[in-house]
Structures are given as C-alpha cells and as structure tokens.
Amino acid sequence: MSRLYAILSVFFLCGGGFFSFAQQPARHTFTLGESDFLLDGKPLQMISGEMHYPRIPRESWRERMKMAKAMGLNTIGTYVFWNVHEETPRVYDFSGNNDIAEFIRTAHEEGLWVVLRPSPYVCAEWEFGGYPWWLLKDRQMQVRSTDPKFMSVYSRYIKALAKQLIPLQITHGGNILMIQIENEYGSYSNDKTYLDLNRKIFREAGFDGILFTCDGADRMPDGYLPGYLPAVNGLEDPAQVKTLINRYHNGKGPYYVAEWYPGWFDDWGKKHADVSAEQSAKTLDQLLAAGISVNMYMFHGGTTRGFMNGANMNKDNPYSPQVSSYDYDAPLDEAGHPTEKFYAFRKVIAAHLPAGETLPPVPAAKPAIKIPDIALEQYAGLFSQLPKPETAGQPLPFEDLDQAYGFVLYRTTIKKGGMLKLKELRDYAQVYVDGKYQGSLDRRLKQDSMNLTGISSDAVLDLWVENNGRINYGPFLNDNRHGITGSVSVDGREIYGWNMYRFPFKTAGTFSFSKNTDQKTGHPALYKGRFTLQQLGDTYLDMRTFGKGFVFLNGHHLGKYWNIGPQQTLYVPASWLRKGKNEIVVFDELESNHRQLPSLDHPVLDQNSKK
Known part of the structure; x- marks a missing residue:
C-alpha cells in the first residue's frame, strides 16, 4: 500500500498545492528508480488512460477528465497529431480542438499528470499514422527514416510544437511527466541511428524530461533505444512485463505498460469489438497489485471526425479502413458515458487505495435525446456543377x-x-x-x-x-x-x-442547391436540411437508410458513414447543436432520393450489412 499511498497523496490533494495554477505552481521532480517511478523521491504508480484531444470536442475535455478522476486515474496519455497541426507546410494550427497546450493545462487543473506521445508517428487508427499528407508529394521521401528531407521537416515541426509544450513539462513546473520518442518502431524497422536522431531532435527542441520508447513484447529488441526507458505494449502478465523490461533496461525498472488494451477499434465491414469487462478488470487488478504502471488504450476514444480515419494493410491482409466512431469498447463510451467496464475498473482501483481514501463521485451522465426527423428539403447534384x-x-x-x-x-x-x-x-x-x-x-x-x-x-x-x-x-x-x-x-x-x-470537402462548399423534388438519382449528391431546437443534448444521426458518405452539422464535419457497418450512427455532441436554427448537409454517393434524416438517443455500432 505504500506505493499507492504516495500516488494518492498527490492525486487527491487538489485544493491548494500542486494542481492550482491560480497560485504559484509547485515544483516537482520525476525520476526513474530501480523499480518505480519516483515523484519527489517517492514511488508513483501511474494509473493512466489514453484520450486524444482531436477526437473529443474541446467543450467536453474537462468533463471527460473529471470522469477519468472518478474512475481512479491519476494520469492521461495522449498522442500529438502532426497532420492536424501542420496541414499546410510551415502553417501551424494550435487553436480550437488542436490546442494541445490547453488540453494539458486542463488536465493539470483537474489534478491529472500527462504522458505525452508526440512521436510524431502515432498509428492510432489515424490517417497516415499522423503524418501530413503533403510529405507524399515527394515520391522519393521516406518517412520513419534518416532521409534528410524527412528529418528536416520533422525537426522543424517538433521545434514548433516545443514552443507550445516546453513550459508544461514537470521540469518547468508543469504536469507532463514523460515524452515518448517514436511509437512501436520495432514493428516497422530496427535502425538505432534513426531512433537516436529522434532523441536528438527532441532534446535540441527543449524536451528535457524523461524520454521513453514503447513496443510490443516481441518487437522490443528492434524498437528500444539503449539508455532510455523501454515500455511494453499489450503484455498483461506482470512477471513477463518485469522480466522483459529488466532485460532491456540494465536489469531494472520502472515497469510501464504503455498500451494496455481493454478494448479495440472497428473496421468497415467487420464486427464490432467486444472485450470482456470482467476479464479486463481481473487483468488490471493483477497489474496494479504488481506495482506496474499502466496506460489503458483507450480510456475514452471519442470520434475520428472529418477524413482522419486510417487503415491497416500488410502482406497477408488486404486494405482495411477504420470507422469514424472510436468508441473502442472503452470504459468511457464515444459520448463520454461510463460503461460497465468503467465501473468494474473503478472498483478495482478503489480496492487498491490506502485505508480511509475514497474516489471522487462519478459525475452524472447527461442524457441523450432524440430530435425530430430532419427534413432534407434541398439537393445539389455534384456532376452538374x-x-x-x-x-x-x-x-x-x-x-x-x-x-x-x-x-x-x-x-x-x-x-x-x-x-x-x-x-x-x-x-x-x-x-x-x-x-x-x-x-x-x-x-x-x-x-x-x-x-x-x-x-x-x-x-x-x-x-x-x-x-x-x-x-x-x-x-x-x-x-x-x-x-x-x-x-x-x-x-x-x-x-x-x-x-x-x-x-476536397474541407467545408460543405459553395454548391448551388435546389428543391429536393428536382434531384437526379444515381449520382453523388448533397442534401441540405434546416431544423429548429428548443432543447439541446447529445444525439445520434441514424444513417441506416443512407449509403456511403459524410455529414456536416453547423459547419462541423461529424465523420463518415457506410451502410456495410458495423457503425450505423453518427454521434452529435450537444455543444455543436444550437438552440434555435441549425443546418445539416449530408453527402451520399450510393443512395438517392433522401427526404428525411432520423435520429436516435443511443448509438448503433454493431450492425453489419451485406450491401
């Protein structure tokens, strides 16, 4: 219990010490001990959950973090997504939902540490693994390599990112504990020179905290960087975790499972992920009892909006794109509601608290609503304009x-x-x-x-x-x-x-719309509707009568739908709806003659179609 006591002495003292930005921020040290992470010289066991700022409406960041605290987490893990910050070369966007610094500051205010993963390769079921599309304009450029052209633009980006994040490291009074360099590199290659160039880029940019790598157990020999903390992904047996990390870290810890999977993602046309809450809770209990720090991937997945979904493909399996919902069968669902898994994990974490300590109450879930069917009264055929x-x-x-x-x-x-x-x-x-x-x-x-x-x-x-x-x-x-x-x-x-x-559909465009009765069937088209709301709440657009496309709501790209499933709804956060007038634009390339768009008060993420 002494280890968790040290955790919670920081985790729950949120009133006037470390976690109050309104006062002078407390200075802390964070180091690697023989078997533990050491916060101010005392053992800290990170109980972490992954959340990604672009996948969660900015308006909901704090709510999701309060849920994290209520489940018992003391740390948040997040990737940093290069392609949302530099969609155009040398033009950097750290505003709105891309404001990674504000995401981290909000975590600080909510009493949460952060493990930062700016790799810049993220995988994450994200378009091009997080790399900007424009890197592909040069047919000769090789990402994830020592190619000088790649390293030049990569280094330039990290320097721009550093300006946002250097002050937020624990070494500067902030809450970023560690920084990951590269990401599961051993699953891709084994060039230690390239890995060391990553280290050099981060250090020269000003990231002066603890650096670490993470890899699957069988890939760690290729992906770890000697002299830096190796973390393991996907390994659940505590003894195996310790043996493996000892092997590659001079016979010592700390022990960190950087990605533990209590859920999984979905691909179009395949079955919805379903990972046992009971078994996952047992595994979490074993890892925590062994003193191992854990980052659950994901605690809350959210939604991959716009055209940012990625795809998998290897020599044995064909191309397989991922759905827009990143629900991930996670403890907190796509809309931020606690699931059976949430309460099972909360019970496990509570059982490891020192005597007299309790978890914060679980915030009340905000009920979802079903809004009236939206009349799609206007039509724009794309081949005619x-x-x-x-x-x-x-x-x-x-x-x-x-x-x-x-x-x-x-x-x-x-x-x-x-x-x-x-x-x-x-x-x-x-x-x-x-x-x-x-x-x-x-x-x-x-x-x-x-x-x-x-x-x-x-x-x-x-x-x-x-x-x-x-x-x-x-x-x-x-x-x-x-x-x-x-x-x-x-x-x-x-x-x-x-x-x-x-x-490109960066926006709904400047297309000319006419009455829906004028539509020509069989061609890709846009359908527009306007509707008025007196009550706001999360809702789900029911796309089961549509074919394949995407939806804009009040200028927000909600993501893609495809009738093959398993995802059949699009999540609409209440913060993106307006009291009064709202506008929706639906693109469909497969089905025609749409007149109405219905909604539901719950998601449908597990229905496949033979279409």
Whole structure:
C-alpha cells in the first residue's frame, strides 16, 4: 500500500498545492528508480488512460477528465497529431480542438499528470499514422527514416510544437511527466541511428524530461533505444512485463505498460469489438497489485471526425479502413458515458487505495435525446456543377493534384467497351458511362476491374474516386499516395486524356442547391436540411437508410458513414447543436432520393450489412 499511498497523496490533494495554477505552481521532480517511478523521491504508480484531444470536442475535455478522476486515474496519455497541426507546410494550427497546450493545462487543473506521445508517428487508427499528407508529394521521401528531407521537416515541426509544450513539462513546473520518442518502431524497422536522431531532435527542441520508447513484447529488441526507458505494449502478465523490461533496461525498472488494451477499434465491414469487462478488470487488478504502471488504450476514444480515419494493410491482409466512431469498447463510451467496464475498473482501483481514501463521485451522465426527423428539403447534384478541372494525359493521384482528402472525379472518353481496369486504385470508385451507373470498385475487396458492355463510340467515362483513409500501420506506410495511382485501361489498352475535378470537402462548399423534388438519382449528391431546437443534448444521426458518405452539422464535419457497418450512427455532441436554427448537409454517393434524416438517443455500432 505504500506505493499507492504516495500516488494518492498527490492525486487527491487538489485544493491548494500542486494542481492550482491560480497560485504559484509547485515544483516537482520525476525520476526513474530501480523499480518505480519516483515523484519527489517517492514511488508513483501511474494509473493512466489514453484520450486524444482531436477526437473529443474541446467543450467536453474537462468533463471527460473529471470522469477519468472518478474512475481512479491519476494520469492521461495522449498522442500529438502532426497532420492536424501542420496541414499546410510551415502553417501551424494550435487553436480550437488542436490546442494541445490547453488540453494539458486542463488536465493539470483537474489534478491529472500527462504522458505525452508526440512521436510524431502515432498509428492510432489515424490517417497516415499522423503524418501530413503533403510529405507524399515527394515520391522519393521516406518517412520513419534518416532521409534528410524527412528529418528536416520533422525537426522543424517538433521545434514548433516545443514552443507550445516546453513550459508544461514537470521540469518547468508543469504536469507532463514523460515524452515518448517514436511509437512501436520495432514493428516497422530496427535502425538505432534513426531512433537516436529522434532523441536528438527532441532534446535540441527543449524536451528535457524523461524520454521513453514503447513496443510490443516481441518487437522490443528492434524498437528500444539503449539508455532510455523501454515500455511494453499489450503484455498483461506482470512477471513477463518485469522480466522483459529488466532485460532491456540494465536489469531494472520502472515497469510501464504503455498500451494496455481493454478494448479495440472497428473496421468497415467487420464486427464490432467486444472485450470482456470482467476479464479486463481481473487483468488490471493483477497489474496494479504488481506495482506496474499502466496506460489503458483507450480510456475514452471519442470520434475520428472529418477524413482522419486510417487503415491497416500488410502482406497477408488486404486494405482495411477504420470507422469514424472510436468508441473502442472503452470504459468511457464515444459520448463520454461510463460503461460497465468503467465501473468494474473503478472498483478495482478503489480496492487498491490506502485505508480511509475514497474516489471522487462519478459525475452524472447527461442524457441523450432524440430530435425530430430532419427534413432534407434541398439537393445539389455534384456532376452538374463541376469545378474547373486539372488536365493531364494520365490520371494523377491526389497528391499531384495538391489535394489531401476527399474525392476526385476522373473523366475521359472511351471508344468501346471491354474490361475496365484501374491499376492501384486507392481506394473506392463509382463507375459511370454517359452518366449511367455501372457499379463500384473497392480496394478492401481487391476489386479493380469490371466489364463495360453496350458502350457507344466516344462515351464519357467517369470514375468518382474516394480516399477511404491512408494506411496508418505496417510495411506500406510510404506507399500511401491516393486516388488513381497507376494507369486506367480498357481491354488492355491504356486510356489517355483526363479531366480531373477536385472535391476536397474541407467545408460543405459553395454548391448551388435546389428543391429536393428536382434531384437526379444515381449520382453523388448533397442534401441540405434546416431544423429548429428548443432543447439541446447529445444525439445520434441514424444513417441506416443512407449509403456511403459524410455529414456536416453547423459547419462541423461529424465523420463518415457506410451502410456495410458495423457503425450505423453518427454521434452529435450537444455543444455543436444550437438552440434555435441549425443546418445539416449530408453527402451520399450510393443512395438517392433522401427526404428525411432520423435520429436516435443511443448509438448503433454493431450492425453489419451485406450491401
């Protein structure tokens, strides 16, 4: 009990000491002992949970942290996402939901330490593993390597990030305990020179606290950096954790499971994750009883909004993009409500408290609401109002079109029908001939060709191509250019002469809408509705009658939907709704004739369809 007593002497004394920014911040030391982390020379066992600031509405950061405290956490882990901070080279955004410094300050105010993971590779089921899309414009650049061009832009970004975060380290009176360099690098490569360059970049930028690496147990020999703390991911047996870390850390600890998985993520078209609360609670109890520090991945997942979902792919498994919901079957669900797992973990942590100590009460959950069905009264067909095209002899990938995400319409003419083949389609295409829908091609299913019949001479061929999410993990990280990245042929003859129309959908755009009765079926389109609310609350858009697309609400991109599931709803935080007038825009590329958009007071994350 002495270890947890030291934890809670800091964790619960929030009134006027360490955790009050209104007063002079207390100075602390944080060091590595033989077997423990030492806070001011006394053992500190981190009971941590991962939360990601871009996946949680800024308005809800504090609420989620209060829930973390109520479950018994004393630390928050978070990645830092390079591609949200530098979407355009040298233009840095640390505002709004990207305000990582404010996220950390809020944690400080709520009595929580932070383990920072600015790698900058994050994996995280996040687009391109967190790397900015524009790195792919240079075909020769190799991320996660000693490539001088990569290291130059990487170092530049870390210096910009350091300006935000250096004052928040524990060495400067803040609450950042440790900083992770790289992320599961052993699962990718084994270049110790590259790892040491990472260390050098962080040190030169001013990160002067404890640095650590983390890897899966079987990959630690490749991914750890000698002389720095190695943490392990996914290992649950306490004896094995200690033996492994001893092996790579000069026979000593501290012992840190940087990613312990009480849940898992979902892929489109696959089953919803379901990890046992009872078994997870038993594992947590064993780890805590052994004095091991733990970061549960995830405590609260939130939502991957916009086009930021990633995808997995390796030599044995096909391309598999992730859904927008990052519920993760976590203790705190997508909307921030405590689950069965939350209460099971709270009970375990409470059992390890010293005599007389108690956890804070669990904040009351805010009930979700079902809002009236939203009438979609306006329609905008996209093929009838195309932007100015880019022209080229061969189809160009998104990166050569200076486009990050979204869609591109590739248009050309063909002389006859036959077997249409798209070489290296990335990732999903709707095929039209003279405006008539022919079918879809899907990288997930290894579909890259179809037979075109009844084609007239000089027929117009349209390929509506979507980036379903760049690969975030595995050996193909550098092979991540999107759109049509190879040739297009019919009956083996390559097609030349292309017009390419860009649809990045950073916003709902400036499209012209008409009455919904005027819509043309079978083409990608936008549907707009306006509605009035007197009562606000979290709600869930029910997308089960829609096909494939995304939704903007009052200017916020809520994420993607796809009728194949398992996710069938889109979470709407109450803070993004307005009392009075609201506006919604739905994009659908598969289904037509939408008239209404219903909602629910609960999520549907576990229904798959054969569509």
